[in-house]
Amino acid sequence: MRVLHVNKFLYRRGGAEGYLLDLAELQRAAGDEVGYFGMTHPHNESPLPYAEHFPSHVEFEPAPRGLRPRAAAAGRMIWSPAGRRGLARVLADFRPDVVHLHNIYHQLSPSVLAAARAAKVPCVLTLHDYKLACPSYQLLDKGELCDACVTGGPLMAARRRCKDGALGPSALLAVESWLHRSLRAYDPVAVFVSPSRFLAGVMGRAGVFPDRMHVLNHFVDVAALPMKETPGGGVVYAGRLSHEKGVDLLIEAVAALPAGAPVDIAGDGPARPALEERARRLAPGRIRFHGRLDKTRLHELIRSAAVVAVPSRWHENQPMAVLEAFGCGVPVVGTDLGGLPELITAGVDGEIVVADDPAALAVALGRLVADPGRAYAMGRAGRARVERDFSPAAHLTGLRELYALAGAPR
Incomplete structure (x- = not known):
């Protein structure tokens, strides 16, 4: 099987990246061919054969300085033409059986899903946080627990100014999530994978594709x-x-x-x-x-x-x-x-x-x-x-079943 992993960062930055890289190693050991697509970054693993097609490096924490860079970054959060073009080129060359997405928000945007849909490649997305139910990712409002957007919709983030207590950043996150939801930007994802029952429950309450949500534990070798x-x-x-x-x-x-x-x-x-x-x-x-x-x-x-x-x-x-x-x-x-x-x-x-x-x-x-x-x-x-x-063998078996489900007619 040929698997293309897509994540904005391609180095061990956090738990999501650690899982991605360990999974890729596990899949290679099982005989799969694995490729990567992400954002250009100085800390990325090397070599990355398709790095020339990656969209440019941008950081959102802290936000870019200057009106023009900020406007460009905001546009990229909503839709990244460079991300779509780059992934389209990688898909044409690598020809994966499945695209396995991880954290694509902001730096890549769901534009990459449009490229996969055009290429007719099935998509699986592993959820590592609450972004699709909570515009600021963490179910937090100014550091306090909050699920207002889960039940009230993403525009609650602007009303509550939950991002750093500021209207501008909060409104941007709210509009980003509202637009993606309204345009069904994540519709090309055939299977969503949740590592915990809790996260799956949050997504269900938010109406995030509950019919496509599957719980699968992570693994430890x-x-x-x-x-x-x-x-x-x-x-x-x-x-x-x-x-x-x-x-x-x-x-x-x-x-x-x-x-x-x-x-x-x-x-x-x-x-x-x-x-x-x-x-x-x-x-x-x-x-x-x-x-x-x-x-x-x-x-x-x-x-x-x-x-x-x-x-x-x-x-x-x-x-x-x-x-x-x-x-x-x-x-x-x-x-x-x-x-x-x-x-x-x-x-x-x-x-x-x-x-x-x-x-x-x-x-x-x-x-x-x-x-x-x-x-x-x-x-x-x-x-x-x-x-x-949490064995690697059980995780790989479960993931292969979900890959097959993603490739089945919808």
């Missing part, structure tokens, strides 16, 4: 992932450093942890300078920031821990941070939002705590750090869970 061998260690956080991830709550909780327990934070993002300052102020000398780590080093860091913290204050979908922690044999303390309760079984392979409550987070983390034997046993239970429910 534990055969290539050594497990933690001895009890002990501290706390590790691995992920993006941004407000919705709740890393500030972890820093606040550190003071209540047993003395000497190491706390390591791996990852990067816009909140890193503020988080480092917060750590110096609230927990001097107790927290180490490692920045973005390659997969091997990250897994080593996770295995050194007694527990992994996922203190999110937003509705996580199915974060790879949890699955990879379980694969390493380390339990997870996560919050009660989104798909996290689907992954973590309290008292078995981790604990669930109320979101935005650093005291509750500190208690749960502290219990596991103070009882390394219990933490070790819970980590082994997590490993057994991913071996059973």
